[in-house]
Amino acid sequence: QVQLVESGGGLVQAGGSLRLSCAASGRTFSSYRMAWFRQAPGKEREFVATVKWISGSTYVAYYTDSVKGRFTISRDNSKNMVYLQMNSLKAEDTAVYYCALAQYCSTDECGFKNDYGYWGQGTQVTVSS
Numbered sequence: 068q069v070q071l072v073e074s075g076g077g078l079v080q081a082g083g084s085l086r087l088s089c090a091a092s093g094r095t096f097s098s099y100r101m102a103w104f105r106q107a108p109g110k111e112r113e114f115v116a117t118v119k120w121i122s123g124s125t126y127v128a129y130y131t132d133s134v135k136g137r138f139t140i141s142r143d144n145s146k147n148m149v150y151l152q153m154n155s156l157k158a159e160d161t162a163v164y165y166c167a168l169a170q171y172c173s174t175d176e177c178g179f180k181n182d183y184g185y186w187g188q189g190t191q192v193t194v195s196s
Contacts, residue, residue, distance in 0.1 A: 069093040069185040071166045076190030079156055083194070087151040089166030089187060097144040100169040100177045103151045105162035105192075112165065114178040116140035116151060129176045133159075158196040163189040 075087040087103065102117035118140045119127045128140050139152040149166060167183035174182075 069168055071168060071185055071187035073164065073166045073187040073190040076164060076192045078193045078195065081156060081158055081194055081196045083156050084152070084154045085156065085192060087153070087164055087166075087190060087192070089149045089151075091147045091149070091166075091168060096147040100172055100182075101140075101142055101149040102167045102169065102177065102183060103140060103149075104165045104167055104180060104183075105160075106165070106189075107159075107162040110162075112180055114180065115164070117177050118142050118149065119177070120144060129178065131178070153192070156192075156194045158194050161192060161194050163191050165189045 070092045072090045073087060079085055097120050100117055100119055103115040104112050105115050106112040114131050115134055116130045116138055121127060137155045142149040166187040168185040169177055169182045172182050173179055
């Protein structure tokens, strides 16, 4: 059984930075797609970023347009960890952020939440303007 545990959320001023972490356990980690989604109050859960391991230290990352150039997703397969570095935060980034794992992806970007069968409990990120 896969378990995902997020950490690193909090309250930050607009323009600030936060780093989210997600610890995975229970499966061979490296071959699965990892992603971050977020859900703001009253809104649908939306894709933020995903990272695909290619080989060695080579990864491919995909981002939703609103975070490109500000957020960076990364993973450390040796530690079963995935990270989301968030810079230049905006009030509209306020949401609960979820780590997710997909065994199979319907697209190369793997941005559909239905592709993900495992989810963490979420961590709150609040950006004050």
